[in-house]
Amino acid sequence: GDSVTQMEGPVTLSEEAFLTINCTYTATGYPSLFWYVQYPGEGLQLLLKATKADDKGSNKGFEATYRKETTSFHLEKGSVQVSDSAVYFCALTGGYQKVTFGIGTKLQVIP
Amino acid sequence: EPEVTQTPSHQVTQMGQEVILRCVPISNHLYFYWYRQILGQKVEFLVSFYNNEISEKSEIFDDQFSVERPDGSNFTLKIRSTKLEDSAMYFCASSERGTSLRETQYFGPGTRLLVL
Numbered sequence: 094g095d096s097v098t099q100m101e102g103p104v105t106l107s108e109e110a111f112l113t114i115n116c117t118y119t120a121t122g123y124p125s126l127f128w129y130v131q132y133p134g135e136g137l138q139l140l141l142k143a144t145k146a147d148d149k150g151s152n153k154g155f156e157a158t159y160r161k162e163t164t165s166f167h168l169e170k171g172s173v174q175v176s177d178s179a180v181y182f183c184a185l186t187g188g189y190q191k192v193t194f195g196i197g198t199k200l201q202v203i204p
Numbered sequence: 205e206p207e208v209t210q211t212p213s214h215q216v217t218q219m220g221q222e223v224i225l226r227c228v229p230i231s232n233h234l235y236f237y238w239y240r241q242i243l244g245q246k247v248e249f250l251v252s253f254y255n256n257e258i259s260e261k262s263e264i265f266d267d268q269f270s271v272e273r274p275d276g277s278n279f280t281l282k283i284r285s286t287k288l289e290d291s292a293m294y295f296c297a298s299s300e301r302g303t304s305l306r307e308t309q310y311f312g313p314g315t316r317l318l319v320l
Binding site: 125127129135136137138139142182186190191192193194195196197 | 208210235237239245246247248249252259260262295297307308309310311312313314
């Protein structure tokens with residue numbers, strides 16, 4: 094079945110550092126890929142998405158590129174802020190209606 | 205921006221009791237979903253619902269669970285006789301359509317259920 098693997102963290106970075114959160118997936122066919130973010134005390138918010146190979150999703154300075162050859166969708170941001178502290182979930186939709194999530198990576202940015 | 209809402213935000217119940225978790229999906233959305241996240245584990249799909257019927261469910265969604273759209277705006281998850289292992293965060297989601305891989309599901313803030 095479909096699955097998503099991402100680094101568990103927690104990841105602790107200083108403000109303005111470069112962020113990479115790795116995500117790889119297994120799916121039949123050609124899934125759509127997503128990053129969701131969960132800020133403390135809040136629900137899951139869509140951060141960005143990509144629906145086909147080589148697409149780049151971007152939002153709020155975050156980017157991720159759909160790499161079919163490496164089955165990856167790594168999340169990057171050039172300069173993190175304290176307000177980016179949250180849990181980040183890599184996810185996909187495959188041949189069924191459900192979203193399949195990774196375990197979530199907790200990011201803590203310190204001033 | 206339209207959003208999915210859920211009530212209550214927290215619920216504490218005794219083992220064996222029935223609980224109903226409520227959700228108001230985004231108004232023009234036609235597909236509705238429930239997910240749960242046990243503490244420290246992945247967010248897991250429970251069920252999808254369209255046109256007043258369950259369209260897909262996971263193996264977690266056994267006879268203790270049921271879903272309903274009692275009126276034009278609410279979508280509910282009922283757990284008939286709660287067990288300790290039902291303690292989790294429950295997320296409702298909705299999407300405009302459900303048949304396209306490119307469809308995005310929008311999630312609510314969750315209900316944290318604690319079974320004692």
